[in-house]
Amino acid sequence: MAPAETYPAVTDVDEPVDVHSAVAEHAVEIATARKDILRIATAGSVDDGKSTLIGRLLYDSKAIFEDQYEAVARASKGDHVDLALLTDGLRAEREQGITIDVAYRYFATPRRTFILGDTPGHVQYTRNMVTGASTADLAIVLVDARKGMVEQSRRHAFLASLLRVPHLVVAVNKMDLVDWSEQTFDAIADEFSAFAAKLSVPDLTVVPISALHGDNVVTHSPNTPWYEGPTLLHHLEHVHVASDRNLTDARFPVQYVVRPQTEAHHDYRGYAGTVASGVFRPGDEVQVLPSGLTTTVAGIDGPRGPVEEAFPPMSVTLRLDDDLDVSRGDLVCKPENAPTATQDLDALVCWMADEPLRPRQRIAVKHTTRTVRAMVKELAYRLDVNTLHRDREATELGLNDIGRVRLRATQPLFVDDYIRNRVTGRFILVDEATNATVGAGMLTPAG
Amino acid sequence: MTTPDYRLSQLETLEAESIHVIREVAAELERPVLLFSGGKDSIVMLELARKAFAPARIPFPVMHVDTGLNFPDVLEFRDKRVAELGVQLIVASVPDAIARGLVKEEPNGSRNRIQTPVLLDAVEEHGFTALFGGARRDEDKARAKERVFSFRDEFGQWDPKNQRPELWDLYNGRIHLGESIRVFPLSNWTELDIWQYIAREQIAIPPLYLAQEREVVERHGMLYAVNEFIRPKDGEQPFRATVRYRTVGDANLTAAVRSEATTVEEVIAEIAVTRMTERGATRGDDKVSDAAMEDRKKEGYF
Numbered sequence: 001m002a003p004a005e006t007y008p009a010v011t012d013v014d015e016p017v018d019v020h021s022a023v024a025e026h027a028v029e030i031a032t033a034r035k036d037i038l039r040i041a042t043a044g045s046v047d048d049g050k051s052t053l054i055g056r057l058l059y060d061s062k063a064i065f066e067d068q069y070e071a072v073a074r075a076s077k078g079d080h081v082d083l084a085l086l087t088d089g090l091r092a093e094r095e096q097g098i099t100i101d102v103a104y105r106y107f108a109t110p111r112r113t114f115i116l117g118d119t120p121g122h123v124q125y126t127r128n129m130v131t132g133a134s135t136a137d138l139a140i141v142l143v144d145a146r147k148g149m150v151e152q153s154r155r156h157a158f159l160a161s162l163l164r165v166p167h168l169v170v171a172v173n174k175m176d177l178v179d180w181s182e183q184t185f186d187a188i189a190d191e192f193s194a195f196a197a198k199l200s201v202p203d204l205t206v207v208p209i210s211a212l213h214g215d216n217v218v219t220h221s222p223n224t225p226w227y228e229g230p231t232l233l234h235h236l237e238h239v240h241v242a243s244d245r246n247l248t249d250a251r252f253p254v255q256y257v258v259r260p261q262t263e264a265h266h267d268y269r270g271y272a273g274t275v276a277s278g279v280f281r282p283g284d285e286v287q288v289l290p291s292g293l294t295t296t297v298a299g300i301d302g303p304r305g306p307v308e309e310a311f312p313p314m315s316v317t318l319r320l321d322d323d324l325d326v327s328r329g330d331l332v333c334k335p336e337n338a339p340t341a342t343q344d345l346d347a348l349v350c351w352m353a354d355e356p357l358r359p360r361q362r363i364a365v366k367h368t369t370r371t372v373r374a375m376v377k378e379l380a381y382r383l384d385v386n387t388l389h390r391d392r393e394a395t396e397l398g399l400n401d402i403g404r405v406r407l408r409a410t411q412p413l414f415v416d417d418y419i420r421n422r423v424t425g426r427f428i429l430v431d432e433a434t435n436a437t438v439g440a441g442m443l444t445p446a447g
Numbered sequence: 448m449t450t451p452d453y454r455l456s457q458l459e460t461l462e463a464e465s466i467h468v469i470r471e472v473a474a475e476l477e478r479p480v481l482l483f484s485g486g487k488d489s490i491v492m493l494e495l496a497r498k499a500f501a502p503a504r505i506p507f508p509v510m511h512v513d514t515g516l517n518f519p520d521v522l523e524f525r526d527k528r529v530a531e532l533g534v535q536l537i538v539a540s541v542p543d544a545i546a547r548g549l550v551k552e553e554p555n556g557s558r559n560r561i562q563t564p565v566l567l568d569a570v571e572e573h574g575f576t577a578l579f580g581g582a583r584r585d586e587d588k589a590r591a592k593e594r595v596f597s598f599r600d601e602f603g604q605w606d607p608k609n610q611r612p613e614l615w616d617l618y619n620g621r622i623h624l625g626e627s628i629r630v631f632p633l634s635n636w637t638e639l640d641i642w643q644y645i646a647r648e649q650i651a652i653p654p655l656y657l658a659q660e661r662e663v664v665e666r667h668g669m670l671y672a673v674n675e676f677i678r679p680k681d682g683e684q685p686f687r688a689t690v691r692y693r694t695v696g697d698a699n700l701t702a703a704v705r706s707e708a709t710t711v712e713e714v715i716a717e718i719a720v721t722r723m724t725e726r727g728a729t730r731g732d733d734k735v736s737d738a739a740m741e742d743r744k745k746e747g748y749f
Contacts, residue, residue: 034456035456035457036454036455036456036457036460037457037460037461102592103588103591103592104584104591104592104634104635105591106584106585106635106637108637108639112457113457113637113640115635127612130612130614131612131613131614134614134615135615135616242452242453242454245453247453255467255470255471255474256470256473256474256499256500258500258501258502258503259503260502260503260504261503262502262503262504264502265502265503268502268503272470272499272500273470274463274467274616279453301501303462303463303466303498311453313455313460313463313464313467314455314459314463315462315463315464315466315467315470315499328474352612364621366617366619367617369471369474422615423615426614426615426617427617428614428615428617428619430619430621435619435621435622435623436611436619437611437612437613437614437619440612440614
């Protein structure tokens with residue numbers, strides 16, 4: 001590793017912070033710029049250099065604080081500061097040699113802030129990866145340049161595509177150990193592209209890096225003159241995510257009914273919730289499900305008062321012209337574009353409990369703000385996440401299995417296919433006896 | 448507000464996510480309570496709760512675990528803010544609990560550990576099923592792995608190995624009698640986000656957070672303001688310095704940092720430059736061991 005840079009020790013007790021230096025101005029610029037958020041999921045094991053890569057991103061984007069860095073420097077064995085230790089977890093994990101689950105990290109550049117969900121590779125990988133990827137805009141899959149695409153990389157790419165993470169980055173790491181070979185890189189990139197095409201990954205970027213030495217992570221590497229693509233951080237800063245949201249299908253699950261019942265707001269009745277998709281404006285004609293009644297949006301209140309439009313993921317309160325009976329679990333949409341109201345749920349389910357999922361089982365389904373009871377009608381197949389083979393003989397889903405399941409709910413849910421709408425196309429399964437979250441479901445067309 | 452490209456800034460996104468979490472708890476859990484100390488994070492959390500239900504009142508009470516070692520400024524702020532919002536304040540008092548024999552004073556004078564039984568006692572007395580806390584994942588590595596909805600057993604304990612998977616924004620708040628959920632609406636906020644939000648929304652904060660000349664002593668490489676809880680020890684030479692507080696904990700344990708920042712904007716500039724995490728810089732209690740927070744959390748601490 002390159003010699004560690006040192007930051008000015010600006011919190012020394014003897015010195016107040018100098019906010020006028022060049023370093024300071026850069027930091028203030030990062031802190032105060034108007035930015036958006038990119039949510040990233042990384043998956044892999046220590047062997048891939050994932051922890052080193054994350055440590056590198058945090059360190060090079062100056063998200064590492066001096067006391068953290070010193071603690072890592074003290075704990076490092078040998079001459080190098082082991083950046084992997086920056087992401088080292090709980091004592092409970094160290095003692096037992098296990099990784100517990102998703103850890104969240106934060107860093108920022110002048111363009112963006114990043115929330116990185118770091119999921120361990122081996123133990124409980126599916127459950128963890130699905131959890132981490134569920135909220136991600138982008139997934140990073142690490143590949144060791146010496147080994148090329150292995151089973152684990154395929155699995156990670158598949159899970160990212162299953163969760164419809166819109167952007168996939170393959171970081172081909174340890175390029176220094178293959179002498180920065182363009183041929184090696186091209187072979188891995190080609191193999192991955194072919195695989196990604198089968199998974200219908202919408203956006204794939206492959207970057208040759210050395211996390212240990214920092215090549216092509218933040219700055220372009222002189223070792224890869226043949227590589228004309230972006231550095232990893234540049235890609236993270238510039239990848240276009242605004243169009244990933246569904247702005248077409250207006251969906252507003254009612255979360256909470258706001259009724260002040262005070263003198264000043266005697267007649268106020270508002271429906272609070274988070275816009276799932278689409279755009280709502282005052283004056284829009286809307287339909288409320290399950291009643292099917294139509295009315296007009298009288299006004300929309302945001303955190304700072306009335307707003308002219310509401311789009312995802314804004315949390316707002318809708319006021320409606322007519323005094324309808326609307327409650328939590330109802331859904332507001334447009335009359336000409338309503339979701340499907342159905343009690344039959346066909347979904348890919350990722351099972352996360354020790355006790356297997358079996359047909360005839362009763363279970364609670366939480367979908368948007370609506371929770372219903374359901375019965376498992378059928379297990380169509382279990383999917384092998386390594387080969388994508390569909391085992392139609394399977395009779396149950398065990399821990400970390402993924403399968404296609406049909407559920408019959410006691411009441412209709414208002415759903416879209418997950419591929420079209422990540423919010424109204426998803427649900428969780430809850431065991432009614434233990435209250436544990438035992439599964440995640442993504443609705444897919446029957447067939 | 449018109450946003451032609453339908454993008455929210457990071458603060459607007461975090462705000463929307465927090466409001467969603469707060470509303471979800473109010474809708475699904477029977478008796479929530481919001482932990483409010485008068486510190487900056489709980490001030491922001493309370494402001495988000497206000498926004499979540501406006502123009503209605505916040506539909507749950509707030510609670511302060513009062514160690515009896517508070518900065519007077521902060522208590523004054525707490526009472527004023529609670530009165531403005533018209534919410535009920537419940538005070539769980541550590542000195543009362545010591546008097547009742549529920550807990551014993553620790554030899555080092557820290558009431559950090561003993562506030563946990565006091566908190567759990569109050570939770571049981573009032574039957575609270577959900578407790579909002581202002582903790583952020585960027586504060587500590589134990590926090591980095593905690594859920595937004597963090598399940599606690601009947602003893603208030605956190606089991607890091609047995610957390611419920613948390614997918615999308617579909618939170619599972621189901622519990623059995625006696626169990627509870629700790630809810631962290633600010634999970635994804637960083638210290639800088641908090642300060643930027645305070646600046647942007649012009650949220651009132653206790654004056655302690657801004658620089659002021661105070662009489663201080665240097666202890667273990669940190670500056671402690673001399674007050675009714677901190678007296679110079681032998682060999683410590685008090686001197687005057689311009690300092691502010693980065694965190695507000697117990698007055699006997701919270702150190703100040705040298706600062707010239709007399710406005711929130713100046714605080715932001717300083718924090719942006721500071722290469723020291725806030726707990727490391729100002730909390731005597733977290734210096735004990737690498738896993739101090741992890742241990743306290745397992746016992747039911749926030």
